[in-house]
Amino acid sequence: MAVPxxxxxxxxxxxxxxRIRDLWIRFRTPGRRTTAVSGIDLEVGRGExxxxxxxxxxxxxxxxxxxxxxxxxxAEVTAAELNLLGRDLRALSDDDWRRxxxxxxxxxxxxPSGSFNPVFTIGAQMRDVLRQHExxxxxxxxxxxxxxxxxxxxxxxxxxxxxxxxxLSGGMLQRAMLGLALLCRPRLLIADEPTTALDVTIAAQILxxxxxxxxxxxFSVLFITxxxxxxxRVCGRVAVLYAGRVVETAPTRELFRAPQxxxxxxxxxxxxxxQRVAGALATIPGSVPPDxxxxxxxxxxxxxxxxxxxxxxxxPELRLLGSGWVACHVAGEQAAGQTDGDGQADGQGxxxxxxxx
Amino acid sequence: xxxxxxQLPANVSERPGFVLRAGRAMRRDVLALFGLLIIxxxxxLAVFGPWLAPEPGTGAGVxxxxxRMQPPSAAHPFxxxxxxxxxxxxxxxxxxxxxxxxxxxxxxxxxxxxPLGAIAGYRRGRIDGLIMRITDLxxxxxxxxxxxxxxxxxxxxxxxxxxxxxxxWWPWYTRIARGLAVSLREWxxxxxxxxxxxxxxxxxxxxxxxxxxxxxxxxxxIDIGTVILAAGGLAFIGLGARPPAPDWGLMVAExxxxxxxxxxxxxxxxxxxxxxxxxxxxxxxxxxxxxDPRQED
Amino acid sequence: MSGATAPLVxxxxxxxxxxxxxxxxxxxxxxxxxxxxxxxxxxxxxxxxESGSGKTTLARSILRLVEPTAGTIRxxxxxxxxxxxxxxxxxxxxxxxxxxxxxxxxDPRMSVFDLIAEPLRAHRKPSRETLRATVDRLxxxxxxVQALRDRRPHELSxxxxxxxxxxxxxxxxxxxxxxxxxxSALDVSVQAQVLELLVRLRAEHDLTYLLxxxxxxxxxxxxxxxxxxxxxxxxxxxxxxxxFEHAAHPYTRALVLARPDVDADGPPRxxxxxxxxxxxxxxxxxxxxxxxxxxxQLARPQECQTTVPAIDPARGVLAACHFADQTDERFEREVxx
Numbered sequence: 006m007a008v009p010x011x012x013x014x015x016x017x018x019x020x021x022x023x024r025i026r027d028l029w030i031r032f033r034t035p036g037r038r039t040t041a042v043s044g045i046d047l048e049v050g051r052g053e054x055x056x057x058x059x060x061x062x063x064x065x066x067x068x069x070x071x072x073x074x075x076x077x078x079x080a081e082v083t084a085a086e087l088n089l090l091g092r093d094l095r096a097l098s099d100d101d102w103r104r105x106x107x108x109x110x111x112x113x114x115x116x117p118s119g120s121f122n123p124v125f126t127i128g129a130q131m132r133d134v135l136r137q138h139e140x141x142x143x144x145x146x147x148x149x150x151x152x153x154x155x156x157x158x159x160x161x162x163x164x165x166x167x168x169x170x171x172x173l174s175g176g177m178l179q180r181a182m183l184g185l186a187l188l189c190r191p192r193l194l195i196a197d198e199p200t201t202a203l204d205v206t207i208a209a210q211i212l213x214x215x216x217x218x219x220x221x222x223x224f225s226v227l228f229i230t231x232x233x234x235x236x237x238r239v240c241g242r243v244a245v246l247y248a249g250r251v252v253e254t255a256p257t258r259e260l261f262r263a264p265q266x267x268x269x270x271x272x273x274x275x276x277x278x279x280q281r282v283a284g285a286l287a288t289i290p291g292s293v294p295p296d297x298x299x300x301x302x303x304x305x306x307x308x309x310x311x312x313x314x315x316x317x318x319x320x321p322e323l324r325l326l327g328s329g330w331v332a333c334h335v336a337g338e339q340a341a342g343q344t345d346g347d348g349q350a351d352g353q354g355x356x357x358x359x360x361x362x
Numbered sequence: 363x364x365x366x367x368x369q370l371p372a373n374v375s376e377r378p379g380f381v382l383r384a385g386r387a388m389r390r391d392v393l394a395l396f397g398l399l400i401i402x403x404x405x406x407l408a409v410f411g412p413w414l415a416p417e418p419g420t421g422a423g424v425x426x427x428x429x430r431m432q433p434p435s436a437a438h439p440f441x442x443x444x445x446x447x448x449x450x451x452x453x454x455x456x457x458x459x460x461x462x463x464x465x466x467x468x469x470x471x472x473x474x475x476x477p478l479g480a481i482a483g484y485r486r487g488r489i490d491g492l493i494m495r496i497t498d499l500x501x502x503x504x505x506x507x508x509x510x511x512x513x514x515x516x517x518x519x520x521x522x523x524x525x526x527x528x529x530x531w532w533p534w535y536t537r538i539a540r541g542l543a544v545s546l547r548e549w550x551x552x553x554x555x556x557x558x559x560x561x562x563x564x565x566x567x568x569x570x571x572x573x574x575x576x577x578x579x580x581x582x583x584i585d586i587g588t589v590i591l592a593a594g595g596l597a598f599i600g601l602g603a604r605p606p607a608p609d610w611g612l613m614v615a616e617x618x619x620x621x622x623x624x625x626x627x628x629x630x631x632x633x634x635x636x637x638x639x640x641x642x643x644x645x646x647x648x649x650x651x652x653x654d655p656r657q658e659d
Numbered sequence: 660m661s662g663a664t665a666p667l668v669x670x671x672x673x674x675x676x677x678x679x680x681x682x683x684x685x686x687x688x689x690x691x692x693x694x695x696x697x698x699x700x701x702x703x704x705x706x707x708x709e710s711g712s713g714k715t716t717l718a719r720s721i722l723r724l725v726e727p728t729a730g731t732i733r734x735x736x737x738x739x740x741x742x743x744x745x746x747x748x749x750x751x752x753x754x755x756x757x758x759x760x761x762x763x764x765x766d767p768r769m770s771v772f773d774l775i776a777e778p779l780r781a782h783r784k785p786s787r788e789t790l791r792a793t794v795d796r797l798x799x800x801x802x803x804v805q806a807l808r809d810r811r812p813h814e815l816s817x818x819x820x821x822x823x824x825x826x827x828x829x830x831x832x833x834x835x836x837x838x839x840x841x842x843s844a845l846d847v848s849v850q851a852q853v854l855e856l857l858v859r860l861r862a863e864h865d866l867t868y869l870l871x872x873x874x875x876x877x878x879x880x881x882x883x884x885x886x887x888x889x890x891x892x893x894x895x896x897x898x899x900x901x902x903f904e905h906a907a908h909p910y911t912r913a914l915v916l917a918r919p920d921v922d923a924d925g926p927p928r929x930x931x932x933x934x935x936x937x938x939x940x941x942x943x944x945x946x947x948x949x950x951x952x953x954x955x956q957l958a959r960p961q962e963c964q965t966t967v968p969a970i971d972p973a974r975g976v977l978a979a980c981h982f983a984d985q986t987d988e989r990f991e992r993e994v995x996x
Contacts, residue, residue: 549763550758550759550760550763550764551763551764551765551766551767553724553756553758553764554756554758554764554765554824554827555766555777556724557722557724557751557755557756558751558755558777558778558781558827559747559748559749559751559752559778559781559782560777560781561748561781564781569766572766572768573766573767573768
């Protein structure tokens with residue numbers, strides 16, 4: 006299989022921060038073997054925010070964890086390439102991983118309160134990180150911590166440093182977690198649903214914060230989420246995952262203007278809008294197949310209105326289509342399936358005459 | 363053709379049944395398998411003892427003084443005691459007593475303790491306080507002293523020892539059941555039952571208690587072994603079974619004075635206790651492991 | 660507000676306090692402060708708010724899962740505020756609930772059939788044939804296949820579990836269905852299916868919905884009227900279109916715009932600063948004033964800090980803001996400086 010580049014050929018780009026080719030992640034528990042990820046290709050460029058979007062079981066979280074080596078022992082990870090800043094992640098020792106985490110790559114999680122040890126202060130935990138990775142202690146360490154917390158828009162960094170996790174609100178904890186992650190200036194930040202557990206007005210603040218920090222500090226972000234609105238707001242490029250595979254990847258604007266994969270279209274159409282929309286909500290019939298790793302052909306075919314005979318036989322590979330990549334036999338070949346400029350596919354029995362203001 | 367959304371989704375596994383998982387777990391854990399086999403053996407002996415023992419009369423006072431104090435041999439695998447009774451037969455017969463006592467004690471402790479604990483944990487407030495205070499009171503009694511007090515009041519014997527053990531044991535189940543009820547009542551399905559207008563007593567006994575079964579069964583399994591040990595201990599100091607009952611603890615006590623020369627008198631009943639208790643502990647551990655991950659799902 | 664038909668639910672002056680044991684000793688926290696709310700028969704009313712807004716407590720009070728500290732709740736005219744025991748149980752069939760956690764709201768040891776049958780068994784005591792027929796019909800109605808009848812909750816997906824919960828909730832033919840974040844725990848595509856189901860059921864069974872959600876898209880899709888809550892009070896109430904397009908309360912405007920839009924690029928037009936206040940330390944006067952962009956624009960008038968604004972639907976005051984009449988024009992200035 007030819008190694009696809011996720012940018013159209015001819016674009017001159019420097020070496021990407023993260024390059025994943027043909028990643029497979031399987032879990033082996035006694036008596037069962039499940040495939041969570043079946044052949045994912047991803048690339049995160051320098052200073053880029055790549056969105057990885059999908060629903061439950063698509064493998065997005067597991068992919069993120071594999072970049073940090075945080076998968077349980079029952080996981081089997083194989084890849085043609087799993088490269089972070091030029092380092093091969095497939096054969097790292099425990100020590101190597103420990104040196105990598107926090108310094109080159111860091112992660113923020115969905116549940117901020119679960120990420121901090123409840124019996125230590127925030128400051129103590131952040132000092133631990135600095136001491137471990139950069140051997141910085143005392144006043145110098147505190148200064149660094151204060152600096153990063155200020156960058157994370159904390160109104161009173163000293164008070165936060167003295168606080169225990171339970172004394173901070175969700176939004177503050179998330180800022181603290183960002184601060185902790187960015188303490189040693191990683192080149193790649195993996196954010197796994199960082200705003201899903203937050204109130205909507207607070208989540209809006211955190212998203213703006215992440216954008217600002219990224220602009221100022223220049224790190225790349227692998228942004229994992231199920232929320233398409235968040236993807237549109239924050240990410241420059243998007244990879245859509247379904248059942249452990251990448252089905253479409255494109256620059257954000259393109260993806261929403263003209264989604265090519267039927268699943269992407271269905272997903273965008275299924276989000277209830279805050280603007281008035283006439284007609285019923287578009288639904289994707291069916292559900293994710295029970296064992297995606299065992300499906301022959303396209304994993305989405307049972308739910309796809311455009312499926313043809315080939316879809317059952319042959320697994321579609323990512324191919325270049327416009328400025329993005331689509332894994333679909335049918336996409337782009339039928340003019341009837343084109344969108345009308347607002348990201349909604351017609352002919353699916355819904356939202357005709359979208360009463361959008 | 364679109365599939366119905368009635369398929370099981372990817373993230374929900376078709377979990378194999380409990381028996382299958384148990385079987386698989388035991389294949390990997392040889393000790394647990396060993397424990398289960400011993401338990402089966404002991405249970406079989408408890409039920410069929412009188413027919414399996416070569417000399418069943420030895421449990422009921424039949425003696426043969428001419429064969430006294432013989433070491434283990436082909437005719438008497440565990441030897442004979444000072445009254446010529448076949449120790450092997452007596453050990454087999456003793457299984458019934460051990461199982462009877464332990465099952466009665468644990469069974470009654472659950473019957474009394476679990477409903478009290480479930481009610482206390484669900485109701486909270488004053489009822490909770492009242493029940494738990496009574497429970498704490500009973501927990502404070504050392505089982506041995508309690509047994510002695512009851513024996514002093516009612517006289518010695520297996521029945522009174524059993525009573526003493528039940529009184530000592532039920533508070534533990536109240537504690538466990540209460541803890542489970544306190545956490546279960548926070549679950550949405552309890553709220554849902556209340557919103558449906560289900561009566562409180564129904565909620566407690568149809569929703570809370572059935573969902574508490576796991577940890578209680580684990581505790582009960584291990585307790586069977588512990589009770590056998592305790593009953594044996596009581597018999598050892600003369601507060602339990604009376605001679606000529608083939609109670610294991612009693613046999614260990616009676617054989618004590620002969621231990622240097624006729625070692626088989628205490629050793630074999632002692633080993634019976636040891637292996638039985640061990641077996642229940644191992645299986646209890648296995649159950650613990652089997653039940654826990656299911657709750658995590 | 661039409662006075663023609665009596666409201667299905669009438670809440671007046673509802674207050675709910677909880678005891679909290681903090682670091683500084685025990686104290687009382689007001690989750691809901693003086694709420695007046697009517698739910699009209701046949702409508703779908705949305706209740707929106709963020710953490711600490713009191714929306715869940717309000718719903719639980721209406722359901723009588725908790726007893727109010729003060730105020731009254733009437734269900735179809737009957738005062739249920741302090742009702743208990745058999746009298747309350749008799750009324751329960753009239754209002755049912757669907758919870759946020761699809762799997763957790765089902766007893767893990769019960770089969771789908773038993774779960775759906777439970778309310779019927781408790782209240783109607785039907786014969787075996789009738790029960791079987793009714794449950795089968797309900798299973799069909801929520802779009803599940805009969806083959807799932809014997810399955811336990813942990814063998815079902817989130818969407819399937821929620822359908823079971825819905826079937827159970829409508830089994831007694833309630834007048835009112837309270838839905839507490841019914842789709843928050845579900846994937847987007849599953850959520851769409853369940854929302855469709857809810858729309859259909861409401862029409863077919865003439866149900867009244869009280870829908871609680873933090874997701875404004877869901878609210879917009881299902882509801883005709885919306886009440887917005889902030890720190891225990893209703894701060895605005897009105898028809899869906901008004902709330903979403905010309906809200907009078909500055910918080911509502913910010914809330915509607917906070918959610919990243921799937922159809923448009925760019926930052927939120929209004930970004931609120933500061934944290935959501937906690938009920939243990941409520942701000943003085945208008946609870947929203949420390950974060951209020953309108954107050955900033957108006958050079959921080961004293962009133963915002965000293966006086967608590969209130970809505971008064973009877974008098975047409977639909978937003979709890981001293982300066983609600985200026986929201987519209989000031990909003991333009993805020994987003995186009």
